Amino acid sequence: MIENKNGIFLNKINLININKKLNLPLYIYNYKKIILNFFFIKKLKFFFFFYIKSNYNIFLLKLINKIFFKFDIVSIGELKKIILISKKKPFIVFSGSGKTLSEILISLNLTIFSINIESIQEIFKIYYLMKKYKKNINIMIRINPNINAKTHKKITTGIKKNKFGINIFNLKNLLCLNSILNIKIIGYDFHIGSQITKISPLKKMFKLINNLYKNNKYKYLDIGGGIGVNYYFNKKIINFSKYYNEINKLIKKYKIKSKIIIELGRYVFCNVCIILSKVNFIKHNKKNFFCILNLGMNDILRPSLYNSFHKIESFNKGKNTSFFFGPICESSDKFLSKKLKVKNNCLIFFYSTGSYCKTMSSNYNSKNKIFEIIIYKNKLKIIFKLENFKKLIKNYV
Ligand SMILES: Cc1ncc(COP(=O)(O)O)c(C=O)c1O
CATH class of the missing domain: 3.20.20.10 (Alanine racemase)
Incomplete structure (x- = not known):
């Protein structure tokens, strides 16, 4: 990522502009890095079955299908996704x-x-x-x-x-x-x-x-x-x-x-994806600052489930330093990171979020699942649309 006075750039795309066009938080995948990971896996000359549980975005599964054509599944839902994306019958381990x-x-x-x-x-x-x-x-x-x-x-x-x-x-x-x-x-x-x-x-x-x-x-x-x-x-x-x-x-x-x-599973997409989120506001008591983000444990569960670390960076930061918390009504809705300088509305990046993040996300607190986009051939492409309220209530009778 390159930061200069004109913005924050990832593969020539100014991430500040994404904030103006689409609702944050959102996942951003980097296609060039995906291809590099595929290259390393291909070099091994082993039979590689992609473990879908780690990431089942249909666009990404199509890429895997094109190059590797082998999947490891743990449910019929995953099997049906593979059937949906593949014209020929791929190799599947259940x-x-x-x-x-x-x-x-x-x-x-x-x-x-x-x-x-x-x-x-x-x-x-x-x-x-x-x-x-x-x-x-x-x-x-x-x-x-x-x-x-x-x-x-x-x-x-x-x-x-x-x-x-x-x-x-x-x-x-x-x-x-x-x-x-x-x-x-x-x-x-x-x-x-x-x-x-x-x-x-x-x-x-x-x-x-x-x-x-x-x-x-x-x-x-x-x-x-x-x-x-x-x-x-x-x-x-x-x-x-x-x-x-x-x-x-x-x-x-x-x-x-x-x-x-x-x-x-994890290796394939983990380090090719970041989450772009935003500070909602910062509150404080005598001792602590609480930086409340618009990203929560419903979007990224690993920190509250496993105490997992994701590297976090803040851009256009302010003077105060703070730890990070989500908006969900749970005390465990917080992120492991050192204190960083922040201010209201500043952009926050979460690294290594391509595996076991979106697939573990939920509608907890009736939140919609967020956008996934990819920087593909120097353009932005939406690969999962922000869910809407209709989707949240669709199955109730
Ligand atoms: C049976 C099995 N195979 C493969 C994997 C993928 O592991 P990883 O994502 O660590 O590569 C898992 C992950 O839970 C698994 O349970």
């Missing part, structure tokens, strides 16, 4: 810990690439439907390896306490059962957590994979997503190439011949 009979049935009818199962109960459901409707489907088995991903406890998914996957003991039972049911297993599946910034958990995971491979090897090995992004900008964390170089070393070390699947 993940998630609580698939219903009807979700499995739809997957059977669409012959998706794989259902990643997480329990013995699920394999019974699949078997029952396969027999009833005379269909076949491939499965991968998600393992809970009891490995701590050393990330935030609310986004750790591979330890004993987490509901995800099948532990090693139950895996033996499941494989034994499947020798009778005969459902085609095409791989093991792992996802030990999100926002992972250390390589040591992956080393443990590959050691376990090596042990499992002594008994059964499959065509595919799904190692999940999880690579962390640099929310702090100033802190050094492992970068994308280094992370996957380390993974390649582990693949070589254990002589793994399976085709590697990755299910990236």
